Amino acid sequence: MQNETHFINRSGWLRAAVLGANDGILSTTSLAIGIAAASETRAPIVLAAVAGVVAGALSMAAGEYVSVSSQSDIERSDLEREKKELDEMPGAEHEELSQIYISRGLKPDLAREVATQLTAHNALEAHARDELGINDMTQAKPLQAAIASALAFLCGGALPLLVALFAPVQHMVLYQYCCAIIFLAISGTLAAGAGGSNKLRSIVRICVWGTIAMAASALVGYFFDVNVS
Numbered sequence: 001m002q003n004e005t006h007f008i009n010r011s012g013w014l015r016a017a018v019l020g021a022n023d024g025i026l027s028t029t030s031l032a033i034g035i036a037a038a039s040e041t042r043a044p045i046v047l048a049a050v051a052g053v054v055a056g057a058l059s060m061a062a063g064e065y066v067s068v069s070s071q072s073d074i075e076r077s078d079l080e081r082e083k084k085e086l087d088e089m090p091g092a093e094h095e096e097l098s099q100i101y102i103s104r105g106l107k108p109d110l111a112r113e114v115a116t117q118l119t120a121h122n123a124l125e126a127h128a129r130d131e132l133g134i135n136d137m138t139q140a141k142p143l144q145a146a147i148a149s150a151l152a153f154l155c156g157g158a159l160p161l162l163v164a165l166f167a168p169v170q171h172m173v174l175y176q177y178c179c180a181i182i183f184l185a186i187s188g189t190l191a192a193g194a195g196g197s198n199k200l201r202s203i204v205r206i207c208v209w210g211t212i213a214m215a216a217s218a219l220v221g222y223f224f225d226v227n228v229s
Helices: 006-035 045-089 090-103 107-132 140-164 169-195 199-224
Strands: none
Touching: 006 107, 006 140, 006 169, 006 199, 045 090, 045 107, 045 140, 090 107, 140 169, 169 199
């Protein structure tokens, strides 16, 4: 038999990495476009891009750590509650597990036998997986999510920063937009490949929303019409 390839075990870090990379590209590009639309010199654009990359990476790391920690706290609390219920009313918990298997299609006698064997093997693990939906592959990992998000943001944000450093200032908005679409398409392709999902759908989704974000940023710069020098 051949081993099947599954991607769900990557969901934690992959979600954070995709969010970080795309946000790094989009937010840094949008910031650079907004300043470029109101500036005739390179220095303010580069400064804005550098500030955006540094602040964004730190913000993404902190945000991911706090949000995923909250999820982890909820999971831990539910597991503690489930452990207490298993100690205080094992019969009711056994019946609850049996009903879960019956609802999934097992005959009552077989469902109760499965519940009995899984409870004997590891009762808390069985209830965590089948009642609460918590398992090792999808369990929240705050530090992993924070690191993946920050590093991905730095990598994504470095790309529009390079454009800000080397693209012609007089056409900076156009260069930033075109390069960002290419970067986002590559990011969408890599993310879809790592997650085993449809590549075209991933590319179209991120490029459409990226265009909207960058267009809004450019309008801000043109609307205020401030000459930043």
